[in-house]
Amino acid sequence: MCPDSDSGPVLQGIEPTLFPLSASAELPSPDPKFLRNTWYVAMPSPELGEGKLVHRTIMNEPIVFYRKEDGGIAAIADRCPHRHVPLSMGTLKGGDRIQCIYHGLEFGADGKCALNPHGSKKISEALQVKSYPAVEKHTLLWIWMGDKPADLDLIPDYSCLDDRDELHVTRTGYLNVKSNYQLLVDNLLDLSHISYTHAGILGNADTAEADPEVTQDGDVITVTRNSKDAETPGILKMMALDEELKQRGDQWQSISWFPASNLRLEFGASKVGEPKETGTGYFALHFLTPETEKTTHYHYTAARWGVQTDDETNRELRDLIYKMRTFAFADQDVPVIEAQQISMDQAGDNLTPTLLSVDAGPLQYQKVLDRLLAEEA
Ligand code: FES
Ligand SMILES: [Fe+2]
Known part of the structure; x- marks a missing residue:
């Protein structure tokens, strides 16, 4: 998992919710949150055509999905760290890179900035976004939202x-x-x-x-x-x-x-x-x-x-x-x-x-x- 320079403000937006049955369950209920270390369906496989950038918000986190050149699935945060424009508005380039539509920064499937076309062209630590494990199975695209290693055996x-x-x-x-x-x-x-x-x-x-x-x-x-x-x-x-x-x-x-x-x-x-x-x-x-x-x-x-x-x-x-x-x-x-x-x-x-x-x-x-x-x- 790549360092997440982009998730702070998103996570801060998560508020406790009311889960009615927790109230009467025998076990004490923790702060209601989303379960992260598990698989969720992002979309049916056919929805992610080759060359397409598809946005999904999952657990309040904006994510852009695309197919990599090796056939794998990329899922990275859909928010450019420069001025926060959705990367899904950009263009998919060779080498599995998304070029941001606004000022041309390019990001790879690992979420790291691969090109800064401006000034000294320096790529700072902050110029990266979160990447998520994502796989295709049973004609569905699955995403792992947690920070533990993604466990393929947990796909139902x-x-x-x-x-x-x-x-x-x-x-x-x-x-x-x-x-x-x-x-x-x-x-x-x-x-x-x-x-x-x-x-x-x-x-x-x-x-x-x-x-x-x-x-x-x-x-x-x-x-x-x-x-x-x-x-x-x-x-x-x-x-x-x-x-x-x-x-x-x-x-x-x-x-x-x-x-x-x-x-x-x-x-x-x-x-x-x-x-x-x-x-x-x-x-x-x-x-x-x-x-x-x-x-x-x-x-x-x-x-x-x-x-x-x-x-x-x-x-x-x-x-x-x-x-x-x-x-x-x-x-x-x-x-x-x-x-x-x-x-x-x-x-x-x-x-x-x-x-x-x-x-x-x-x-x-x-x-x-x-x-x-x-x-x-
Ligand atoms: S907002 Fe993406 S490069 Fe400026
Ligand atoms: Fe029903």
């Missing part, structure tokens, strides 16, 4: 996106959500909401009473909900061939949380009384990356399994699944969560949720996150 397993028929994977959607990322984690780890917020599309009254079973493997939390002989929700109806399964089936949802905010849901149904493997469904993949304390980059995609329909149908389904899920998130989840954030902000710092049995998953992940934050602190 999204191999369900690799080597899969392109007709079985939807395109990756993106939403910029005006809430803290933890409200979105809470939402995904408590899937009882699908019976209400997404009634008809993703859930219904039959799935409302499924009790969550929470398991922990290392720092990974998995919440499973099963519903026997339940009405098949709209999105699964489209994927089923069997008329019986189009009406009713045994359903399950099993969602895993990987610190700090990446999730993988396995969602599907099989005919009543028949094994899971005979059914159909999809992996619903959710990548939450804090932009600020109150805004979150939300990327999502889906990869089908147990595909029963033919290619012609799958071509249509790929688009339909994307549209239905985008509707469910953008038009159903996000308005609720953004309103929740406003409601919590109005109440100030002393708000404690009244928890229900469905909060078992959110409580468990909060404990793990609190511990990781405390270790980092």
Whole structure:
């Protein structure tokens, strides 16, 4: 990691935030901050075309991404140390250098100034910006925000996106959500909401009473909900061939949380009384990356399994699944969560949720996150 002459003012801007479930978790909550020594999704790989400079703000830090000549990914602070103009407005030159649009300083992928065209051409210590480890895996670009060595083994397993028929994977959607990322984690780890917020599309009254079973493997939390002989929700109806399964089936949802905010849901149904493997469904993949304390980059995609329909149908389904899920998130989840954030902000710092049995998953992940934050602190 390069010395960071650029991060001081940015880090000073981070303020404590309210994490409601911390209040009732058993472990003492450290100052709420972002977990840094972990991987976050910056964007889907195709978004970073060759020769492009792409800006993202992550944890209040402006970052510019580009592809290096050796195929690797560069990520450096997007703020020129001279007069603070975003480097992403500049030009990508040979040797993996960005030339600042304002007065022509050039910076390499390590964040160091490689050329000062002015005066004595001296390059002072202060003329450098922070650089971040960044890699490409599972068709996504990942960034490591911490100061410990980046650990590639900590990238969650999204191999369900690799080597899969392109007709079985939807395109990756993106939403910029005006809430803290933890409200979105809470939402995904408590899937009882699908019976209400997404009634008809993703859930219904039959799935409302499924009790969550929470398991922990290392720092990974998995919440499973099963519903026997339940009405098949709209999105699964489209994927089923069997008329019986189009009406009713045994359903399950099993969602895993990987610190700090990446999730993988396995969602599907099989005919009543028949094994899971005979059914159909999809992996619903959710990548939450804090932009600020109150805004979150939300990327999502889906990869089908147990595909029963033919290619012609799958071509249509790929688009339909994307549209239905985008509707469910953008038009159903996000308005609720953004309103929740406003409601919590109005109440100030002393708000404690009244928890229900469905909060078992959110409580468990909060404990793990609190511990990781405390270790980092
Ligand atoms: S602001 Fe970048 S070189 Fe002046
Ligand atoms: Fe939802």
